[in-house]
Amino acid sequence: MHAVILAGGYGKRLRPLTDDKPKPLIEIAGKPIIEWQILWLKSFGINSFIVLTGYKWEILIKWLSENEKRLGISTYFSIEEEPLGTGGALKKVKNLLKDENAFIVTNGDIITDLDISQLKLKESIVTISLVPLKSPYGIVETQGDKIVDFKEKPILENYWINAGVYLMSNRVFEYLPDKGDMEKTTFPKLAKESLLTGVKFYNVYWRSIDTIKDIEEASEDLMRMKNRLSADNR
Known part of the structure; x- marks a missing residue:
């Protein structure tokens, strides 16, 4: 199974950290966001990644190319020369996924340990992972x-x-816009046709990295989790 990482955003709220690098290369507890994502997805047997790039794409591709062997993965890239939105960016790689019955898609700015094996399509075209809202x-x-x-x-x-x-099923390409966000276009349409399902995850770690404060808090969380695991293994 392939995993698609949506990694083309500008990361404006993380400036100046994103002035010279794309958001997925921002470090959390000593590793770039995208490395945390790769390690998480690899734990479920996924070794093939399609990375949808845009802002500072040269730097992201260089990092991934240099670290492929160390991480034990293969990567394919798609470059947005102009912003296409999440839906348009995914539709652009249709040919790479047309023979896949199902594939994972993840935003490029989250860190989580949720169990993707719990996601099932059944009669749906897309199944969305849901996590409880944490009050800010x-x-x-x-x-x-x-x-x-x-x-x-x-x-x-x-x-x-x-x-x-x-x-996602490969049927999703019938519903994706050439340009625009699938969250605003594709998902509402699928919901109206009863082709969209959600799986609720209760006791998982999930964090979206949107601000400097998120970086600080996520780094603290991950270091705390690492120390706890080390203590448990003694």
Whole structure:
């Protein structure tokens, strides 16, 4: 199975870190985002990657080409000479995926450990991974006009967000725009035709890297997880 990584964004909210490199090469706990993604997907037996590039594509392709052997992967690249949106970028590589019954697609700015083997298509064309919404703010609990407790950025388990990890049938190309985001065009159309499903992941690590604060917090999370694993293996 192939995995497609959507890696063409500008990373404007991460400037100045993205002034001289694309967002997937921003380091989190000592590794670029894209390396974390490759290691995660490799743990499910995926060794073949199609990377959809745009901004600073030369630097990303150079890094991947130099690290293919070390990571034990094969990579194919698609370069957007002009922004095509997620839907247009994916449609551009139709010929590379036309013989695949199903393939994984992931946004190039997330770090997660969710279990992609739980994603099944059944009668759908796309299955979306869903994770519970984490409040960006602390929550104040009240009883009447009395404050009784504080919860620091709790998980809101009744609210689900698109995790940016998908299992797709090759039939998706019939629904993709030549230019535009599939989240705004393809997914609503599939939903109306009952061809879109979601799988809820409860106890997983998931983080979208959008700001400097996300880098700092994700780095702390991953170092903490690494130290915990080291302690457990002693």
